[in-house]
Amino acid sequence: MPGEKPPFEELYRDFVNRxxxxxxxxxxxxxxxxxxxxxxxxxxxxxxxxxxxxxxxxASWLFRIARNAxxxxxxxxxxxxxxARAVAHEPAExxxxxxxxxxxxxxxxxxxLLERLPERQREAISLRHSGxxxxxxxxxxxxxxDAAKMLYHRALRALRAAxxxxxx
Amino acid sequence: xxxxxxxxxxxxxxSAFATTRPRRGFEDELWSRIQARRxxxxxxxxxxxxxxxxxxxxxxxxxxxVVVVGGLLLSGPHTAGSTTSGSLAQPxxxxxxxxxxxxxxxxxxxxxxxxxxxxxxxxxxAAPSTVQRAAYAGxxxxxxxxxxxxxxxxxxxARYPEWKAxxxxxxxxxxGATPVRDAAALPVGALGAYAGADFTMLVFATDPALGSEPxxxxxxxxxxxxxxxxxxxxxxxxxRDYLGAHGVLPEASAKGPAVxxxxxxxxxxxxxxxxxxxxxxxxxxGGLEEGWxxxxxxxxxxxxxxxxxxxxxxxxxxxVATAQQLxxxxxxxxxxxxxxxxxxxQLVYVVATDGTHGYLEPAVMYIGHxxxxxxxYEKRIIVPAVAPQNLR
Numbered sequence: 001m002p003g004e005k006p007p008f009e010e011l012y013r014d015f016v017n018r019x020x021x022x023x024x025x026x027x028x029x030x031x032x033x034x035x036x037x038x039x040x041x042x043x044x045x046x047x048x049x050x051x052x053x054x055x056x057x058x059a060s061w062l063f064r065i066a067r068n069a070x071x072x073x074x075x076x077x078x079x080x081x082x083x084a085r086a087v088a089h090e091p092a093e094x095x096x097x098x099x100x101x102x103x104x105x106x107x108x109x110x111x112x113l114l115e116r117l118p119e120r121q122r123e124a125i126s127l128r129h130s131g132x133x134x135x136x137x138x139x140x141x142x143x144x145x146d147a148a149k150m151l152y153h154r155a156l157r158a159l160r161a162a163x164x165x166x167x168x
Numbered sequence: 169x170x171x172x173x174x175x176x177x178x179x180x181x182x183s184a185f186a187t188t189r190p191r192r193g194f195e196d197e198l199w200s201r202i203q204a205r206r207x208x209x210x211x212x213x214x215x216x217x218x219x220x221x222x223x224x225x226x227x228x229x230x231x232x233x234v235v236v237v238g239g240l241l242l243s244g245p246h247t248a249g250s251t252t253s254g255s256l257a258q259p260x261x262x263x264x265x266x267x268x269x270x271x272x273x274x275x276x277x278x279x280x281x282x283x284x285x286x287x288x289x290x291x292x293x294a295a296p297s298t299v300q301r302a303a304y305a306g307x308x309x310x311x312x313x314x315x316x317x318x319x320x321x322x323x324x325x326a327r328y329p330e331w332k333a334x335x336x337x338x339x340x341x342x343x344g345a346t347p348v349r350d351a352a353a354l355p356v357g358a359l360g361a362y363a364g365a366d367f368t369m370l371v372f373a374t375d376p377a378l379g380s381e382p383x384x385x386x387x388x389x390x391x392x393x394x395x396x397x398x399x400x401x402x403x404x405x406x407x408r409d410y411l412g413a414h415g416v417l418p419e420a421s422a423k424g425p426a427v428x429x430x431x432x433x434x435x436x437x438x439x440x441x442x443x444x445x446x447x448x449x450x451x452x453x454g455g456l457e458e459g460w461x462x463x464x465x466x467x468x469x470x471x472x473x474x475x476x477x478x479x480x481x482x483x484x485x486x487x488v489a490t491a492q493q494l495x496x497x498x499x500x501x502x503x504x505x506x507x508x509x510x511x512x513x514q515l516v517y518v519v520a521t522d523g524t525h526g527y528l529e530p531a532v533m534y535i536g537h538x539x540x541x542x543x544x545y546e547k548r549i550i551v552p553a554v555a556p557q558n559l560r
Contacts, residue, residue, distance in 0.1 A: 012202070016195050021188035034190055038198050038392065045202050050356070129178075129185040160177045 121155030307503030315513035336371035379453030407436035407462035416475035455548030508536035
């Protein structure tokens with residue numbers, strides 16, 4: 001809620017998994033997602049004294065940092081190539097069986113499908129399902145709350161249609 | 169596609185995101201890395217924000233470096249004079265003796281240091297069970313002052329010309345670093361940001377709110393720390409070598425090094441101890457000591473380093489406050505909050521500035537404790553030792 005400034009550790013513990021999940025949908029591989037997530041929270045830690053809760057919720061503040069970090073990461077390399085490499089090789093490198101199962105059943109499929117969406121649609125889906133309100137999604141994407149809702153629903157339908165094609 | 173199908177698909181997405189987690193241990197590893205940076209930035213940020221020190225910081229604060237006043241104070245009473253503080257082995261500082269006023273008997277009325285700015289809120293709830301004692305920056309009610317320091321009738325005040333951006337540029341150039349950012353992009357209080365062949369460096373001006381003198385924060389390029397920290401002796405040697413190579417070698421008279429291992433890093437700290445009849449330390453406005461510090465990875469490379477810059481200082485004697493005045497100041501400085509008896513006192517030096525010069529002024533730091541929510545808190549209250557009539 002705007003106006004309250006929790007201790008940074010509280011913010012960190014509350015958001016690290018959500019930020020990681022969001023970043024993961026943007027950068028493709030587990031290793032890259034960890035790198036970017038680390039960068040996000042170190043940057044957030046350094047900027048926290050200047051963070052004004054009246055101006056943005058902790059969620060929208062952190063996700064703005066995360067979005068910028070992910071974009072910077074993607075600009076630094078050929079995203080499609082990295083993504084393809086991650087999708088093709090990562091399961092064999094995952095040691096945790098439960099994590100591997102999650103990757104196979106839910107996440108990896110989602111990653112591939114999200115990759116096919118236009119960038120803004122992909123972000124709308126990722127941000128919304130990372131727990132942000134439509135108002136926060138809109139603010140991050142530079143649009144109104146209503147426009148964010150419309151974008152999200154278009155993206156959702158497109159993603160669902162893509163999933164239906166894959167599963168036949 | 170009907171709404172029910174769409175809703176089901178949303179739930180799949182929710183589930184996918186909710187179950188997407190970093191590998192086991194990542195969360196704590198990253199937090200450790202943030203903590204490793206914290207030792208340097210805590211003074212610069214949390215104290216500025218007036219935050220209660222997080223309980224987890226209690227241990228770090230207790231282990232923080234004690235920084236001392238200029239080495240010249242060791243030479244006994246002075247009238248006005250000037251010299252350069254800091255290591256003689258470091259590169260030439262940006263200011264020479266011409267920057268000091270060698271004829272002044274005193275510096276006139278002194279700026280008042282910002283010694284205490286209690287946070288608005290007392291501690292809330294219990295701290296984590298792993299914490300035995302936490303530093304407390306909030307207000308307290310001082311019920312008694314049972315400690316006193318036997319002060320001489322006069323005490324020395326050191327003065328240095330404030331650093332400007334040009335001074336920071338010169339210092340950076342002396343260690344082979346060049347500016348990397350526009351002034352508009354600098355962190356608050358920074359005079360300049362620089363890059364050398366294998367490091368970046370920020371130079372900060374005197375910060376009266378923090379009570380910190382001009383200092384550098386050096387961040388070498390390199391990977392995030394992993395594995396085991398180095399042994400104490402190797403870490404201390406690596407830290408000393410690195411500080412020396414970057415113009416901020418700890419003085420020969422420094423106390424230490426003290427080594428604190430945390431995660432994959434060893435934090436090495438030095439205190440610059442001086443004697444003016446009593447042992448005196450320089451502390452920041454929150455009562456935490458400042459000084460030379462470097463964190464060392466297991467492979468003996470440096471993760472980060474911070475230290476005061478070399479300063480040109482001159483000195484003058486000032487009359488000090490009476491014991492009663494000090495007692496009254498301490499009693500009135502706490503505000504209203506948990507009840508505390510100040511049962512420990514020591515002479516310290518604190519930083520003040522008038523914008524043109526920075527000053528190291530004598531002060532008395534009182535310490536008391538209270539328990540709340542099962543946690544013992546330590547409260548430090550600092551009052552000026554310079555007689556009130558000598559302060560602006």
